[in-house]
Amino acid sequence: MSKKIKQIAIYGKGGIGKSTTTSNISAALSQQGYKVMQFGCDPKADSTNTLRDGTYIPTVLDTLREKSQVKPEDVIFKGFNGIYCVEAGGPAPGVGCAGRGIITAVQLLKQLKVYDELDIDVVIYDVLGDVVCGGFAVPIREGIAEHVFTVSSADFMAVYAANNLFKGIQKYSNSGGALLGGLIANSINAPYAKDIVDDFVARTKTRVVEYVPRSVTVTQSELQGKTSVEAAPTSEQAKIYAKLATKVIETTESKVPSPLTTSELREWAAQWADHLLAMETGEVRSQAAAI
Template sequence: MSKKIKQIAIYGKGGIGKSTTTSNISAALSTMGYKVMQFGCDPKSDSTNTLRGGQYIPTVLDTLRERNKVKASEVVFEGFNGIYCVEAGGPAPGVGCAGRGIITAVELMKQQKVFEELDLDIIIYDVLGDVVCGGFAVPIREGIAQHVFTVSSADFMAVYAANNLFKGIKKYSNAGGALLGGVIANSINALYSKEIIDDFVKLTNTQVVEYVPRSVTVTQSELQGKTTIEAAPKSAQAEVYRSLANKIYNHTESKVPTPLETQELREWASKWADHLLALESGEVRGVAAGV
């Protein structure tokens, strides 16, 4: 009997650091001795770049456009420390659903029993989370992923995207969809950023898995085409990523979040805006917004 492969999905607004975080989790897990596959599900097809020295790899959809039949070995590539890298890809610009690549790529892997043959311990799906459309919701809707995490900063649009994801998880939860493991709080340096995220997760009945600070070490590493785990393994930032990776791998219990309605979210954001203005003017000192 084949072993149970842990499958998780990491969502997040474009530009929030989702792929950076995912790649560092993958790299950290590989150094812990686990067999890892990172499955890029963004049409930009750059999820796995820092696992392969900054190089792009052929995507599943691009390869299928060139010929009707594709072997998994033509779209699965090894990266840092033996991590298997796959990019689902997307349709030609202006044509079709951007989520189709996920559906097609997952089916290809299943048909050719790739996950079992590679003897994987964990598969991490890196998924665009700006809009949870039918295609991008596949890892949740189809129960492909067992646990879902979202990367969010304290910026309103990142929180807005996370809240939309929560709505998608709640919608599919009664039909066997994946549940939420928690929020990966990214770019958390200022105290108020932590307070905002803490307040949001409290209101939506979830949790923060890890606070990841913004660090120049990440920028330096990515300019080399590498993860922080590879380029600066002894750095404080690498230690944060190792802690996060360990929590992700050992996570067992996820749940249905309680998303805010749009008006509730806007009112919540407005209270925090007033609080930050008062904080800047010196009227208050690091006290939560009281929402």
């Protein structure tokens, strides 16, 4: 009987630092002794490049277009510390559904039985979270991932994307879909940013898994084509990613979040806008006091 593989999905809007966070989690888990596969689900196919010195790998969809018969070694490549890297890819520009790559890649790896063959402990799906539709919802909708995490900053559009993800999780929760492990707060440097995220998770009945500050270490590492865990292993940033990785892998209980309606989210955002203005100007506004 094959062992149980822990499958985790990490969502977040484009540009929020989702792939950076995911790759550093993968790198840290590999150093903790886990056999890790990182499964990039963005059509840009750039999830795993910092695990491979900045190089890109052939995607599942591109390979299927070129070959009638696909072998595991055609689409699975080793990266830092033995991490297995896969990129689902997407359709040719202007053609087809971007989420289709995830569906196709998941089906292919199941057919090839690679999880058992490679004796993998954990698979981490790095998924674009701007839209939770079609293929992008596969890890949630079909319960492929046991635990879902979302990366968000205190910026409104990042919070908006996280709230949309919560709606998707809530929708599929009654039919065996994956549940929410929590929110990874990224680029949290200003005190008010932490307060905004804390308030959002309190209102949506979830939790912050870890606060990750914005750091020049990340920029320096990525310019080298590496994760901070690999390029700067003794840095404070690497230590934070190691702590985050431990919390993610040790998560055993996930929950159904309580997303805000669009009008509730806008009202919440307007209150915070007033509050920040009052902080900056020293002017007390009636709505700010309600926070």
